[in-house]
Every structure is written in structure tokens, then in C-alpha cells.
Amino acid sequence: MTRVVLTVAGLTLREAARRRVLLALAVLTLVLIAVSGWGFSRFAAGTGGTLTSGEARLTASILLNLVMFGYSLIAALGTAFLAGPTLAGETESGIALAVLARPIRRSAFLLGKWLGLVTFGAGFVVLAGLAQIVVVRLTVDYWPPSPVTALGLLAAQTTVLLTLAVLLSTVISPMASGVVAVGLFCTTWVAGVVGGIGAALGNDAVARVGAVSRVLLPTDGLWRGAMHAFQDPSALLQFGGADGEAFPFLSVAPLTWAYLGWAVVWVAMVWGLAAVSFVRRDL
């Protein structure tokens, strides 16, 4: 079982490397780091001491969250479009026939694919995020309050979306699974922003949109947790307290353990569904 899982996970990582996905992501990341590094250094030079230290930290927090959102979007697109071809594409083309006729359980094969994708996606956001934090530190001398938590939550967000993409790719075509996964990711994010606006305006019904969507697909909730760990504690006060909720690149509250627990349960549940669907499938 372990041998099969590790072999398939290794194979998935090798596929990502050989198909130039790794290279494409590395180039994109370098471009984003270079552009944001230049932007941060211009910002530091331009304000030249006219901002109070609080204002500077607020701006750095917002910009960092914004760039991190860029990375999480790249990771989301990358893994969702990787999960489709590697799972649904292989069953469609016939590559999976010879592999699954070996003495292996389909659930072990699926777990291996998932593990490979998680390692790839989570590895990407953690490394790119870390590089970004270092760039921000060097340019504007800002260090987030809990970078480990923040990067961990980014990785968790990628894992959640990827598990959804794996489930989708066991039931629909490779192309459709990528589109639906990314579509749902963006929808949840927008619902989260709408919910934040509702909360700021005191409209409970609208605020509930965000809360419900965060339970249905935990990507946005985890993202908000990550933002909270990236931003300076004083940033929210600086921005105007609870009104900050309406702003998409600041988070008003840290993540609760209960929500993290729900995210774990959600991943296990969706993975289980994917396994049931994949095991029962006729190839």
C-alpha cells in the first residue's frame, strides 16, 4: 500500500517536472517576485518618511496580502489544471489501464496522485510565499507576525482546492474539472468579499453569504486566516476597525481551531467521495 502510494506520488511529481509545469511556475513566480520587489522598493523610496510607521505597516500588510493572493491564485490554477489531466486525462487516454491492471488498489493509486499534487501545490505556495516575505523584509523592512501559520494556511487552502479538483476529475472530463474547480474557488472568494461588505454594513442576510460559502468550500476561510497572519496587528485599527471587513485584502479575525478542524474533515470527506467514485468507475 505505502509502496504504491509513494511510487504514484513520485510519478506525479516527476510528471509535473517533466511536463514543464514546474518551470512555468518558477518563471511566473520569479516575475511576480521581481515586479513586487520593485514596487515595494519604489513605495519605500516614494513615501520617504512622510508616512507614519503605522501607515507604512498598513500599506505593507495590504500589499503583501495582495501579492500573496496572486500566488494562491497561481497555485489554484496550476493544481486544478494539473489534477484534471493527471487523473481524468490518464483514464481517458488509456494510460491508466495498464497501471491499474497491476496488483494495486485504486484507492492507493488515488491517494498517491493526491499526495503528489498536494506536495507540489503546497510546496509551491510555501516556497514562493517565503521568497516574497524575504523580499518584503529587504525592501520595506516589514516582517509578518506569524509567517509559519500564514504559509501553512496557504498550503492548506491549496490542498482544499486540489482535493475538490481530484473529486471533480473522477466524475467529469479533465478540462471541465479544472474550469469548475477554479470557478468555485473564485466564486467563494467573491462570496467572502460580499459577506464582508454585508457585515460592515450590518446586513445579516448578506453577511451570511460569506459565512455559508466558507463552510461549503473552506478555501476562502483559510485564505482569510492566512491574511490575518500576514498582516500587522495594528493595520486593522489603522484602517478603521471593523469597517476593515469590507476590504478584501485585510482580515478582521484569526482562524479558529474549529474552522481548521472543519477544513480537515472537509478534505477527508471530499477525498472519500473521490475514492468511492474512482473505485466504482469502469475504465
Next chain:
Amino acid sequence: MWCTGLRKRYGKRTAVDGVSLEVGRGEVVGLLGPNGAGKTTVIKMLLGLVRPDAGEVMLLGRPATEPAARARVGYLPELFRYQPWLSATEVLELHVRLSGTDMPAEERRDALALVGLADRAGDRVGGFSKGMQQRLGLAVALVARPECVVLDEPTSALDPLGRVDVRDIVLSLKARGIAVLLNSHLIGEVERVCDRVVILDRGRVAASGSLLELLGQHEVRLRLTGVPPAAESRLATAGPVHREGEWFTVALPVDDAATVPDLVADLAALGVRVHAVEPGRISLEERLLGILRDGSEERP
């Protein structure tokens, strides 16, 4: 390898309906039938790739629902595709690892050499032609020391030389006591290598048996001159006679060692001049077409 009562429906269409077959060690069984007869579906059910609605499958003494039953099974799918980003050697390594066997690299090289890919071992599969991918598929099917090999249309993309290679490989598997199930459209190929044949038609077994049983009807063709009426009646006692000039074709109901020599001796004694005696056999192709036509007449 055996299965009994296999049944599979796709929506309203019954693809396979009560198929039973058996392949013993050292035996080559051919699976024949028209397109859409359910041959590939039967093979996929044997290998656990398709879940049967009913029926039972045993592989090397274990129920096929256990993945471990496939530990010593090699399979070349009809739709042969291998990871294009891997090299031929890496594909074999992957399959050896997944099969849980431990074998020296030399054996993997031998498997590639056997199918004629020794000099392409390090090349990416993505650059292979269809024929080369099929050869690689054959090496994959043979690499993990199988005791049972399932080949689904193994020569569909191969040139005539490749077909001869496959025939030799199948015969050598048989000689090593390996069970082989061969699905092929090339009847000549099946006739040359198979001990038994199972003919599927519309998801059912239309006929099965050894080649001798299926092709039981033998003929003998004789070129004779100076045939007296007594000799003609002697010919008729051997079986139904068909005459074309000097050529007499006699359909022999039984195929024993004495019928033809006795007939020739009697004809010579009756003063007939015997110029030629040729054995004739109904080809598998004729028999297959006959069975399929009968089947379609029964079920219009």
C-alpha cells in the same frame, strides 16, 4: 484464469451476457468475434478494470476482486498508451515496482530487447510511433515475470515482421507454461498459435472448443483418372463427394489415421490412377463466418 457467468450492461445495452471461459497453464486461448461482441469488456472484467454486474472471476487461484490476484498477470490493453514523459526503461521500472516484484535491471533490458526496443530504451515514449508503443506495451505485459498474460489486439499497429515476433513470443510463453489469452482480429494469427478458441457474438459465447473440435470437418482432395462406377461408390462411402473435372473433394466426417490410406489403397485396387492426394481443411475464417451467420439468422 477462469470466469463464469460474466454479465455487464451499459445503460440499456447488454454488452456481455453470461460469458464463461477458462485458460489453463501453458495454454493459448483465442478470443474471436466481430466488433462490439464484448471481447474487450470481457478482458477488462477479468482484470478488474470493469466491474461485472454478475459472475465470478478467478486469477491464478484467487478471486479477481483481490488486487493481489493480479500480481503475476501481464496485460497489453487494446488502447495502449504509456506515460509520454517517461523513457521506455522508466515505464518498465514503474510497472515492476507496482507489481511488487524485485528484479535485476538486466531482466528489464531483456524485456525491451525481446520486443526490439533495446536501442530506444532511454528515449521518451512521447516520441515513439504507434508500433513502437505497442511493442513497449508487450514488454510491459511480460516484464514482471507473469504466469498469465492477456493480450488485447497485440498486433493492431505492427508491421508484418512485428506480427511474426508476437507469434514467436506467444509460442515461447506457451512453452514456458504461461497461460495466454489472445484477442485478435487476425484469424490466421489465432489459428497458428491458439490451442482453443472462444467465439463471442453480441456478448454471448457463440462457440468454443479446441481448433480440432471447431474445425472438425476435414477434407481430402484427390486427382484421379480412369474412375469406374465402383470406385465412385467407394468414394461416396468415405463421405460426400464433390467433383470438378479430375478433382474429387471428399468431406471426411471422422479424422483418423486410417481413412485416407484405406481409401487410396481401395481406389488403386479398383484400377484408378491416383495422381494427387491433398489434405484440405475448413479454415477458421470460414468456420467463424459460418457461426456468426448462423447466429444472426437465429436472432434476426
